[in-house]
Amino acid sequence: MINRLLPLIMFIGLVALLLFGIHWNAHHEMTEVPSPLIGKPAPEFTLPLLYDSTKSVTREDLLGKPYLLNVFGSWCPTCQYEHPILTSQAKRIGVKLIGLDWRDDPEDAKRWLAQFGNPYEAVITDRDGRTGIDFGVYMAPETFLVDARGMIRYKRIGMFTPEIIRDELMPKIAELSRAPQ
Amino acid sequence: MKLRPLAVIPGWNPESSRNDEYFFARFRVFTLVLMFAFSAAHAVDPLPFKDRAQEVRFQQLTKQLRCLVCQNQDLADSDAELARDLRKQVFDMMQSGKSDAQIKEYLVARYNDFVLYDPPLKPGTWLLWFSPFVLVIGGALVVAHVVRRRTRQALAAADPAVTGSAAIDSEEDW
Numbered sequence: 001m002i003n004r005l006l007p008l009i010m011f012i013g014l015v016a017l018l019l020f021g022i023h024w025n026a027h028h029e030m031t032e033v034p035s036p037l038i039g040k041p042a043p044e045f046t047l048p049l050l051y052d053s054t055k056s057v058t059r060e061d062l063l064g065k066p067y068l069l070n071v072f073g074s075w076c077p078t079c080q081y082e083h084p085i086l087t088s089q090a091k092r093i094g095v096k097l098i099g100l101d102w103r104d105d106p107e108d109a110k111r112w113l114a115q116f117g118n119p120y121e122a123v124i125t126d127r128d129g130r131t132g133i134d135f136g137v138y139m140a141p142e143t144f145l146v147d148a149r150g151m152i153r154y155k156r157i158g159m160f161t162p163e164i165i166r167d168e169l170m171p172k173i174a175e176l177s178r179a180p181q
Numbered sequence: 182m183k184l185r186p187l188a189v190i191p192g193w194n195p196e197s198s199r200n201d202e203y204f205f206a207r208f209r210v211f212t213l214v215l216m217f218a219f220s221a222a223h224a225v226d227p228l229p230f231k232d233r234a235q236e237v238r239f240q241q242l243t244k245q246l247r248c249l250v251c252q253n254q255d256l257a258d259s260d261a262e263l264a265r266d267l268r269k270q271v272f273d274m275m276q277s278g279k280s281d282a283q284i285k286e287y288l289v290a291r292y293n294d295f296v297l298y299d300p301p302l303k304p305g306t307w308l309l310w311f312s313p314f315v316l317v318i319g320g321a322l323v324v325a326h327v328v329r330r331r332t333r334q335a336l337a338a339a340d341p342a343v344t345g346s347a348a349i350d351s352e353e354d355w
Contacts (some may be wrong), residue, residue, distance in 0.1 A: 031252055033249060033292060033293050033295045034293060035293070036289070036290060036291070036292075036293045037290075037291070103262065103263075103266075128266075129263070129266045130266075130270075133266060133267065133270060133291060134291065135291070136291035136292050136293075138249035138250060138263055138292065139249075139250065139263075
């Protein structure tokens with residue numbers, strides 16, 4: 001009896017495996033590379049401010065308070081979609097928003113921010129993209145949540161939507177204030 | 182007796198003295214094809230390599246690294262801007278005397294094992310590395326088992342005295 005059922009069982013098993021594969025693909029971004037930097041200190045950097053290139057900001061300057069580092073570029077179309085969402089949600093997010101203008105001409109970035117609005121407390125420029133590489137950035141937009149001690153706690157690859165801010169980012173920010181600093 | 186060619190190459194005239202020219206003309210075309218084949222194989226950056234050996238090493242290394250933007254291409258192949266940046270980074274690290282392992286480590290620290298086309302052997306990848314062998318061995322065991330049972334049945338059918346019964350379990354026949 002079992003020998004007669006075995007092919008059927010194997011067939012059902014195979015179908016279940018394939019259905020699981022379809023389900024998995026539908027709920028996961030296959031091009032997303034999980035960052036090995038989560039839970040690790042943010043890399044060192046010294047980058048000029050967009051609006052005052054004589055001054056620069058280092059990793060140490062930003063210690064003491066958590067911040068959200070948003071990697072963008074004036075060349076990046078998705079950033080244009082994300083931008084109004086960040087602008088409207090900045091207050092709700094409640095942590096400092098730092099813009100990292102990545103692989104971009106500062107003049108283009110200024111024009112872009114003038115056109116779409118500037119939600120950032122500070123914008124730093126990474127023109128040759130080296131700091132981006134140190135952060136493991138491979139597309140834009142990408143966003144890092146860095147805690148008061150300079151540890152990367154969360155990374156978003158791709159744009160934020162109000163839903164993702166509510167369901168993913170806000171719980172991570174809430175965790176920051178609960179965790180012993 | 183005159184030697185006959187075993188095979189006829191189109192355009193080849195055994196009586197003609199122009200055969201050599203013909204051969205080299207074909208050879209030139211072949212070389213040209215080869216040249217394009219290889220130039221298309223990697224994106225070209227004007228990187229000032231120390232020597233040919235370094236260039237070869239660079240090409241070999243960047244072929245083992247995945248471009249993160251277009252994820253089915255290697256770093257050597259990709260024209261994405263980030264790939265160009267990363268090639269530059271690999272090149273600079275080579276110039277400063279870093280080994281291939283150190284360069285890979287640098288990239289893995291930032292972009293995960295995903296940048297390596299060859300996944301490293303560690304507990305998380307055991308399934309990936311060993312499941313093909315497990316499946317092949319498992320399959321072989323099943324086949325061996327079925328063959329042995331069928332042989333036994335065939336023997337039993339031929340000589341009922343062996344098992345004392347000629348009844349063959351017809352359910353085995355799938």
